[in-house]
Amino acid sequence: xxxxxxxxxxxxxxxxxxxxxxxxxxxxxxxxxxxxxxxxxxxxxxxxxxxxxxxxxxxxxxxxxxxxxxxxxxxxxxxxxxxxxxxxxxxxxxxxxxxxxxxxxxxxxxxxxxxxxxxxxx
Numbered sequence: 747x748x749x750x751x752x753x754x755x756x757x758x759x760x761x762x763x764x765x766x767x768x769x770x771x772x773x774x775x776x777x778x779x780x781x782x783x784x785x786x787x788x789x790x791x792x793x794x795x796x797x798x799x800x801x802x803x804x805x806x807x808x809x810x811x812x813x814x815x816x817x818x819x820x821x822x823x824x825x826x827x828x829x830x831x832x833x834x835x836x837x838x839x840x841x842x843x844x845x846x847x848x849x850x851x852x853x854x855x856x857x858x859x860x861x862x863x864x865x866x867x868x
Contacts, residue, residue: 747773747777748777750777750780750781750784750786751784753781753786754787754857755786755787755788755789755856755857756778756781756786756787756788756789757788757789757790757794757853758778758788758789758790758791758794758797758798759791759792759794760790760791760792760793760794760812760842760843761792762793764793765792765793765794765796765797766793766796768796768797769796769797769799769800774797775797775801776801778797778798778800778801778803779802779803782801782803782836786836787837787838787853787856787857788803788836788837788838789837789838789839789840789849789852789853789856789857790809790811790837790838790839790840791811791839791840791841791842791845791846791849792811792812792840792841792842792843793811793812793814793815794811794839795809795810795811795815795819795839796811796815796818798819798822798824798837798839799815799818799819799822799824802822804819804822804823804824805822805823805824806823806824807824807825807834807835807837808824808825808826808827808832809824809825809826809827809832809834809837809839810826810827810828810829810830810831810832810839811826811839811840811841812841812842813828813841816828828841829841830844830845830848830849831845831848831849831851831852833852833855833856836856838852838853838856840852
């Protein structure tokens with residue numbers, strides 16, 4: 747199994763099938779949760795935030811996603827908003843392929859430690 751300690755950042759891609767399949771895999775969910783607990787940046791786009799819900803990471807965080815995940819994120823204790831990209835601590839989320847320029851810009855800032863999240867302790 748992959749070890750989160752071997753990686754510096756994590757990208758959870760979108761689409762419907764892959765995130766839906768991954769969230770049913772306990773090892774994948776455990777990996778994402780361990781990544782978050784290690785204070786490492788995570789970026790998720792489209793349906794990718796399903797893994798944040800499944801790993802109980804959404805709670806207390808403001809996120810965006812494909813619109814159909816709004817209820818899932820809110821039911822998991824997260825705050826869902828409709829904007830091209832949301833940066834909340836070490837979490838960068840985005841809605842759809844049209845938002846890729848903003849998503850990539852903020853994801854790279856987060857991965858480079860430029861958003862101040864590490865210094866603020868998330």
